[in-house]
Amino acid sequence: MADEKTVNSRFKLLRYYSMASAVALTVTASVLVALYRSDQVDEFLYSSEAENTRLATTFANTFWRQFQPFFITASNIAAEPLRRRGELRALDIAFDSLSTGLPILKIRVYDRQGRAVYSSIRDEVGEDFSINPGVGQAVGQGKTWTAMKFKPRMPDLAGRIDDRWVVETYIPVTGELGQPVGGLELYSDASPSMERLTSNVWRLGGLVAAILAGLYLTLFLIVRRADRIIQIQHEEVESAREALRTKEERFRAIADYTFDWESWLDQDGKLRWVNPAVERLAGYSIEQCLAMEDYPLPMIYEADRAEIRRLRQSALTGNFESGIEFRLVCRNGLVKWVMASFQPIFDDCGAIMGTRWSIHDITDRKRAEQRLRESEVRFRSVTQTAADAIISVNGRGDIVSWNVGAERIFGYAEAEALGANVTMILPEAYRQRHEEGLRRAVTTGDAPILGVPSLFEGLRRDGQVFPVELTLSRWEMDNGAFFTAILRDVTERKLAEQELAERTAELERSNAELQQFAYVASHDLQEPLRTVTSFLQLLRRRYDGALDDNAREYIHFAADGAARMHRLITDLLVYSRVSTHGRTFEKVRMEAVLDLVLTNLGAAIEEAGAEIARDPLPEVDADQIQMVSLLQNLVGNAIKYRAPGTVPRVHVGAVRDGDTWTFSVRDNGIGIDPKYFERVFVIFQRLHARGEYEGTGIGLAVAKKIVERHGGRMWLDSEPGQGSTFYFSLPVCQPRKG
Structure with missing residues (x-):
């Protein structure tokens, strides 16, 4: 290892020496070339400027002496006339x-003011x-x-344009007494030089570059020879370093961007590394974690x-602890559930050098488990008490599921x-x-x-067959489809429905009989009533002069009673015919119906001085005769039930x-107390004595029955002394039926 360091050190010195020599x-060489060029340029400039100054002086002496009178007078001539002077040709x-x-x-050539006279x-x-x-x-x-x-682009005297180096010289021209009288400018081409x-x-x-290249090539060959000696070792070292760097980059990429909170602690429990997930999970920065005592x-x-603490110590003894669930307190005070694993870290010799902590957020799972438990409790509470x-x-x-209600209805225990x-x-018939x-x-997945x-x-x-009402739903699990049925024993409801149907049929039959009886009774009573009325009228005409006042009053009472009986029988006959003698529904213009009603009530309207206002009325499906009866009843009542002296x-x-x-019929009459709203629609019910307002108490009952036959309803809104508004509704369209 030491020899390798020495070789590397020598190689580096040799390489640096050769490179430093080349640079030096x-x-x-660059400095020498630059100095040479600077010296040559300075000398060239000096000589070029001196030569141009000599030429300019020669031109000034020649031109000025020869054309001095023209130059002096040209100062006072305008530019355009001056350019046309013949002397300029001689000057050219x-x-x-x-x-x-x-x-x-x-x-x-310039005059004293710097103006070009040539x-x-x-x-x-x-x-x-x-x-x-x-x-x-x-x-x-x-x-x-x-x-x-x-x-750039400077023309010569022949008009040829090119990029040129130019020496320009300005010399003064003096008079006989040495005073400045003008000047001369001369441009010379220095480009060839x-x-x-x-x-x-x-x-x-x-030349210098060639010498330098030769020196550098010599040094390069020396360095290359030295480099070949250690090339294999150097490549192996670099390869190992690259592999290590790649592993570290991959690890950091995984560790830094994983959703799990990763930490490395040494044997003393000191945090050595933690990934950025700690901030997302717990709200603490990496710096705060590194400074934390007894992390985490x-x-x-x-x-x-x-x-x-116990699990951490267990990991330091070589045990791998995983699936540990505990609660975490975030920096903002929020408590989260996490799952952790504690893994020992070993060095190359197999000795424990610390522990790796891996923490995963399971808060959502815990909440889902809690909601599932609550849902199960609610489900069992509902199913077991239903x-x-x-x-x-x-x-x-x-x-797979059988509640207490199923035990009670079908008789089987859950087990x-x-x-x-x-x-x-x-x-058996349904299986x-x-x-x-x-x-x-x-x-x-389809079922009707x-x-x-x-x-x-x-x-x-026990083998008893009974009626049930079924509601069925389908749901999916990983292991297939399931079905849940809610079944209700409707035995009692069926019996009640049967009883209700029987009662309804009986009531309908009874109602029909009553209507038939009312029709027959009212119809059959007409003939005796007409006989009584006829004989009373005959008695009055034949014996009127022979009767005293009491007899005439008795005959009057009898005739009046017969007349009331006739009206009552007529109204009762109308009431009984609403449902049994109605006409087929057709398109009815309610505007025309109202016109007919107002014609029928013309005498009453004129007598009371009534004012009738109307809105546009629609066309409806209805029985036209009954519509006339309905509106005539309501408008007639509005005119009749008025306060004395009121229009x-x-x-x-x-x-x-x-x-x-x-539809609505509103009046300004005497009004009705709300407590009598239902009573006014009951047959034969009157709110006033016969002496106050005439009538039989059947009119509104007939009106309500007509509206109900047409599929509508009737109601009113009123206050005593504030008038009344009677409302009735009719469908826009309905089936044609009687």
Whole structure:
């Protein structure tokens, strides 16, 4: 191990030495090349600027002396006229002559104000260049200014455009007394010289790079030779490290993202590692756990701590403890149920170096178990106290649940029934049909009687067959389909229904007989009553002059009684005919019915001065004659039962509510005490003496019977002295029947 470290150390030193040498050589060569280039450039700049200054001076002396009068007068000429002056052509010829064979690109001549009085580019003549720093130096301060610049797309005198290195020089032009009178700018092309300089620098750099490459190659071969010596050992070490790193990454990925709370504790119970699940499960951060004394006991429900301490010590002795359930107190005070396992951790030598704690949240499971227990208690409480039989069977029809109600109804104890086939409580006639239906329900899940109460017969232990009402439901478990039946002994109900049916039939027969009797009686009483009335009228006409006052009063009482008897018999006949002599229902316009009623009651309306208001009335399925009788009765009562000196005001309306029309007849009459609401619809019941209001007490009874025949109902709303509103409802549509 020591030799390997020594070899590795030497190898690292050799490698670092070779690399440092290469870097040093590279830096040194780069610095030398840079210094060489800088020196050459400086020398080139100096010579180029000096040469350009010489040329500019020559051009200034030649141009200014030759064309001085023009330059002086040109200062006062505008740009456009100046560009048209003939002297500029002479200047161009002189410039071409002087610049032939020279790297001249452009020339400008400036006056005292920095304005170009001549330029080799004609469009620049007359332009102001006073803001140019070179012009300012030459014209304003009388100093020479020169610089080298890189100018992209710079044209030469022949119009050829190219990227160029340019030396531009500005020199002052002085008068005879040495005063500045103008300036001259000269552009020279330094690109060829700069390209030669750059080429020389690159050749030097290439030479230095070749030398450096040779040195570095030598060092590289030395390093490579040394690297080959330890390559196999190095690869083995790296492979082992990579495998270890992969294992650790996989472990951390699993541990950090598992839903379980994982912890590692050393032999002293000190926490060494815990995953992030602790924060989700208990609300404590990893930092808080690492700083916690006697971790994790402060987070455990106090009553469970002693057992956890014991299990922790057991794990440190080499025992694996699992499936341990206890309560956890979260940071927010919430108590959760968890399941834990405690596993010893061994080192390479097999010695225990700590324990691994794995904790899983089972709160939801505990709650579900609690709800299941409560549900079972409720279920047993319901089934065992229910009067009905509640029986559950499996897919084969074997009984798996049998309550007290089933014992009472069928006579079998729970121990006898459990495991037996349910056909034991079915009469022989039902068994084959039951087995076929059970097979279909198990196979397809379909059964006509599922969820639908149905009647059939059951069989008691003593062989008695009796009627039962059955409600059946289907439910699934892992081991197949099950069915639960709720059975009710309806023997008493059937007897009661039979008795009720018999009584109903008897009442219907009796009612029919009574109606027939009333019809016959009222019809047969008409003839004797007419005879009595006729003889009373004959007696009055023939002997009226011969009778004293008492006799005439007796005849009057007899005639009046006969008239009341006639009205009573007529009304009774109408009442008896409502159900027996009704017409077939047809479409009836209630507007037309009301018109006919108001015509029939015209004399009473006129006599009372009644005001009749109406809303639009609908068309209904009804017996038209009975509708006339109904409305005439209600409107007539509204006019009749009024307070003395009061003008009757009657309103007839109708509103629709779903499939029903509700009609109303409202008046401003004397009203009715609510305690008499039911009484007014009873036949022969009167709330007033005959002397107050005439009538037989049958009208409202007839009206109610008409409404009931039409499938509706009748009621009223009233207060004494506040008027009354009678309501009756009729279906919007109904079957055609009499």
